[in-house]
Amino acid sequence: MNGRKVGDVILDVQNISLGFGGVKALTDISFNVREHEVRAIIGPNGAGKSSMLNCINGVYQPQQGSITFRGKTFKHMNSRQVAEMGVARTFQNLALFKGMSVLDNIMSGRNLKMKCGLLAQALRWGPAEREELRHREFVEHIIDFLEIQAHRKTPVGRLPYGLQKRVDLGRALAMEPQVLLLDEPMAGMNVEEKQDMSRFILDVNDEFGATIVLIEHDMGVVMDISDRVVVLDYGKKIGDGTPDEVRANPEVIRAYLGTEH
Amino acid sequence: MGFFLETLFGGLMAGMLYALVALGFVLIFKASGVFNFAQGAMVLFAALAMARFAEWIPQWLGFQSALLANLLAFVAAALCMVVVAWLVERLALRRLVNQEGITLLMATLGIANILDSAGQLLFGSATYKIDIGMPKDPMIVLENVFQGGLLLSKEDLYAAVLAAALVTMLTLFFQKTATGRALRAVADDHQAAQSVGIPLARIWVIVWSIGGFVALVAGVIWGSKLGVQYSISLVALKAFPVVILGGLTSVPGAILGGLIIGVGEKLSEIYLGPYLGGGIENWFAYVLALAVLLVRPQGLFGDKIIDRV
Amino acid sequence: MSDSKPFLDVNGIEVIYNHVILVLKGVSLVVPEGGIVALLGGNGAGKTTTLRAVSNLLAGERGAVTKGTIELRGERIEALSPAELVRRGLVQVMEGRHCFAHLTIEENLMTGAYTRSDGKAAIAATLEKVYAYFPRLKTRRTSQAAYTSGGEQQMCAIGRALMANPSMVLLDEPSMGLAPQIVDEVFGIVKDLNDKERVTFLLAEQNTNMALRYADYGYILESGRIVMDGKASDLANNEDVKEFYLGVGGAERKSFRDVKSYKRRKRWLA
Amino acid sequence: QAAEQFIPLLVYRTGQFAPLGIPWADGKQDYLKLINARDGGVNGVKLAYEECETAYDAAKGVECYERLKGKGSGASGFDTQSTGITFAVTDKAFVDKVSVETAGYGLSQSVDGTVFEWNFPLMGTYWTATDVMLQDIAKKEKGSLKGKKIALVYHDSPYGKEPIPLLQKRAAAEGFEVQLYPVTPPGVEQKSTWLQIRQAKPDYVLFWSAGVMTPAGIREAQASGYPRDKIYGIWWAGSDHDVKDIGDGAKGYNAITLQNSAAKDKVLDDIKKFVYDKGQGTGQANGVGSIAYNRGIMISMLQVEAIRAAQEKYGKGKALTSEQVRWGFENLDLTADKLKALGFGEMMRPVKTSCANHMGNDWAKIIQWDGGKWNITSDWYQSDKTHINALVKEFAEKYAKDKNVKARTC
Amino acid sequence: MFYRENGQFKSSYSADLALFPVAQDRWAMLALAAIAFIALPMFASDYAFRAIFIPFLILSLAAIGLNILVGYCGQISLGTGAFMAVGAYAAYNLQVRIDGMPLLVALIGGGLCATVFGVLFGIPSLRIRGLYLAVATLAAQFFVDWFTNRVKWVTNDSSSGSVSVRTLQMLGFEFTTPMQKYLLCLTLVVVFGLLAKNLVRGAIGREWMAMRDMDVAAAVIGIRPVYAKLSAFAVSSFIVGVAGALWGFVHLGAWEPSAFSIDKSLQLLFMIIIGGLGSIAGSFFGAAFVVLLPLFLNYVPHWLGLSISTGTASHLEHMIFGALIVFFLIVEPHGLARLWSTARQKLRLWPFPH
Ligand SMILES: Nc1ncnc2c1ncn2[C@@H]1O[C@H](COP(=O)(O)OP(=O)(O)OP(=O)(O)O)[C@@H](O)[C@H]1O
């Protein structure tokens, strides 16, 4: 379909189970993600999609199962490690830093890459200043890319919902991730905005070569832009395959799509 | 052994009194998400009102009965607290809907300033007494079990019973009425509470009035112990570790917290103090609270702190 | 526009946040009794702000209506408190869910009935109705709201509003974060309530497709101004609307993969 | 325009210690009003004054000091009313050349005028108080304290700690035991302290308290059954308002006083006549004559007499500088006759200061609460200087060394 | 009208990163500096220095320190007084115990001790959050109150437990006049203020704010809570410690433990909230509010020629102060700094309303 080359498995989730008290959020879930692909996770509300992402980047600790990333297997992940390995994510419920400006929010995504010490920063010595500048330039590219130049200095709390989602994406992109986990990035957008967002995602995928894991409820988007789709329902995996396969899967139709889609 | 029991008992009694002040914090926090720094000032204001009305009312109306004077004064003071609650809502809280906790906290500091001074301007800044006939002399029990017997302070005992009764009443009120749920909703999210039609104004007046009432009871008890004067507002300092230990949102937590702090304080001062030069009970209370928080960050009974993405 | 008398009449309102940020620049709209009116527009157009202005929830955001009037059943309501409005049957479902985090789902729903005085039984009946609409809520009824999934919270927020037995509901992006089936259901519920109980709806919605399918009338808001309005069916057939809001410019629906340029500007703003 | 002499009045009419501060402040001001109204000032020099509220807070006190020190021809001396403020302004007074008069409080070592050129702890220090209390106890114990247990329950602050060095020194010399019980301010809760006392059973308790700590302590003593007549309160814990509301519960409680309490002296009549009857009173007329009030007028009287003395040297009828008034403080000689003439004959004993001795004579009495009023239960005691003088010397030298102050020779 | 950015185009990111990107601001700051460093020393009275400017500067510094912790990193502290006390007593001991210790070294040493102490009491923040954390800082507060009272070594065996500092000298130079002391404070405040400003607008500042706003998200983008929180505690308590040392050395000269009591802690918290959480400028506004307003209110009756009793005046003053706090919070919950920036924004648009 285009020039991207889907590579080997980069992230392999095996037999993950996660429960909270009585609630079983995930039961024995396994799936894998290949390098450079767009992998979607869909499923009805409360199926465990967000929980899955939370397990991958160490916010939740699954009770069972393991996660293999680039050949290394982890029982559970630690957020910092995950970030260092190049995994970034966006959040379903907007987890932006409310009191900070758009610019600072996105800059904070670069923090992992900034090495100057406390003292150097306090004095803004040559290297610290240069480092700040270098990263600022990178971030400005992202701001351009997401077309939020006008809001650079606005505190994110004041932005309308849709733009906040974009900033969330921007912050994740600033980490130059190899794997990008997106939790409903297009909720609360109209078609045009969704088109834009899709374009961003595909571009990130194409140009940066990032692997993308996407949760989304808009089937149009999912079916159009993803390579493979996992379907969860009540914490169980009920389908896995290309969009066309999934769309044809009767169980998926019953549990999620309904008939007409 | 006898002495240990005395200490323990003294701690429990003191703890009950702390709990009474702590209760005021908890109620207001639970119902509006405001950490009310003015609680101490409210105790002072209420106690001053009570003390002075008990003095003035017989003069105005020309009667002698101390009981009647106290009763009328109590009612008058309670009314004062309702007026305070109403003013606080009108002039401050109403305009601070949906602001962050820390902003509200500061506003209550401002209110504390106003109440402290207004109380003293209205009622005077000398020392006044509240005499509700609490027995001051000690009683000795179990003389045949321990040598010298166990010494109990009757005043403390009465106060503790009163406090316990109040606490039970309030617990029931909050659990059995539909208002309880609304109050908790307000604490979680002012705006959403408004959107479902919970009248913040009324809720706040109610809650602050109850807070004021609790402050009044605390003020009466402490005031009859210490005399009423500005310093009485400082008993609030004693309640901080209690509220936090018990959990900011829990009524039973305030009680249990109070008892734990009371006992911990006394035992530490008496058995540990001499090795450290004494005077340790104040910080020890906080260290105790801290130790508990390290295990349970939301206090003993507080609502779990929610973090989810 | 249908000729039934206006239920809600918003007349030329201006809204300013923080004393300096002018967001609505004279918005007027009319919602007829028993109607479903959709408010459409891109991110930041001012939909949420309009709804907040109507339900008088701006104060908490440090915003204020500085010009214009808002009338409900012919009565000015700018000065009424939100609680007063709810008592008059006007309820808003806030954007971004806003469930009471520490309360359980069921307690959340019950707070919705705070203003009702028609007795326990009636409230219980409404609760059952809500559970029937959203069975998922019933299974999660004892969980604290903060620990439910995004979609469950959205259902909870909608259900909570319904608990008030409203005569008019302001819905702010009800479909956000809901699975497609549930979206259908939510709109089904809207239609249902509208038909059976003559509940009036004003809904701000990004899912234009859905919104125009169910609404009678629509307004399109851009940058704080109404730029277009008309019967829902007319709007749905308008070329611009089709291209920008329905994603069906030209004849065929484009695949999201094939949309090339995201650097276009809206025509009527140029 | 006639010359005016400016007297700054640092007061605390608000805050924790207001019940003490208010009558004290009223007394200070009323006496100045009396001098102006009755005598037309000091040799014709009218007294000007300004109150400044410190709320017993050191930082605020410093601000007041800075604001008032240069007023008029220079401030005539600061009665700071607080140990903390005294600490803070003592160093500044050296530079600004303003005197600090601390009758009955302040730094105990500032008696030494060679080092503390600008401090005047007139009439007595906390060491005086400690010593006098011990004298009274010794008298009750038939002359010897040997083997006794004496507890000090104190406000845990520099103020409360002042007596400790002297107590310890005397304990070592006379063979009694000292038990220390600090109470964390404000002292609203003292249960553990008094439980400990109940267990340790000291023979006497010296009670260095302030504000709410006093009633709280006495109540707790009552509740734990410690006999009140074994308790000796410092003069700040021996005013009417401290015990009035406890009534019988405080019966037997002793306190020390620098003056004949509740004495009906002539000056009080004059104040009523020249000030209150003219509607010029600072406070309520029924407050005139209370212990704290009398303390206030005594302090103002000392202040005025210092000015009078200084005028003798630097010129009658002239407004003096702060430095000149200092000379007056250092050369006070209030004989019994003079005091009588001033209307203080009943209230206090003669005071004579000198270059080396900035305290003058220190006399104190013990009073006892009978459930309704204070009664005097002892004669005048003067402190025994054997231990005190050595301590004064030691501490003053340390201060001089720390601060690089060169001691004067007198 | 005067406050227009028209025509000021930033041509590089480094220009945009400058401390004061708008030219008018740069001029205003220069003017302010000129006033502070040149005009005031020429014209202000000793009283003004001692009672107004010196406490204002020192409290501003402390407020900056506290603002880093509370305003930027979101860790509520009610123990600022304790951190100041540690700074003050440590500096005092350095001065007393080491002969010829230069003032600046003693001050910095005080700051460093406060840092250690701050980090120690910051450790619970890794587990405890929000108001609950206040208990850890209160523990620090009451512990230090007790410690400085009880442990004689700290006060160099002063019998009463109050200490007084020797002369303030550095490299043979003695700070004696209020003006010299003022300049010392001013210099330190400017230097530390700039350093703090650099920190908060750099990477570490973003880490702090990220922790404050949404700690889970912060962890997900690779921010280590341990490092972010403890560094905030460290930097904050360092600055607060230096301020404490200055308060003791320069402003009070001699002090007792109650100089750093919980009242001071509350007062400082007050300042940063009224001034503006998460704003360096706000720290100054807040300090000004708390230092100047009471003085001002104190003078009002004089000016109006009213003769009310000191007590009444003082109560009224308190009430007005309290009322103003509430008033300003209502007008702008984010503090005076935000009010100021809103005003600036209006000025920029002037004469058009929006
Ligand atoms: N509290 C606030 N303070 C300042 N500006 C605000 C605030 N809330 C919203 N705004 C501004 O008002 C404008 C309209 O916002 P609004 O939330 O009404 O848009 P919306 O149409 O609901 O967008 P979305 O579809 O993204 O929810 C935006 O430019 C936004 O930046």
Ligand SMILES: Nc1ncnc2c1ncn2[C@@H]1O[C@H](COP(=O)(O)OP(=O)(O)OP(=O)(O)O)[C@@H](O)[C@H]1O
């Ligand atoms: N921290 C938690 N504690 C308790 N229950 C949880 C927690 N996190 C998730 N759950 C429960 O696990 C289930 C899965 O939630 P999750 O957020 O993963 O759903 P989701 O698939 O993302 O749904 P949606 O599409 O609505 O966002 C839900 O029922 C939710 O209530």
Ligand SMILES: [Mg+2]
């Ligand atoms: Mg989800």
Ligand SMILES: [Mg+2]
């Ligand atoms: Mg919106």
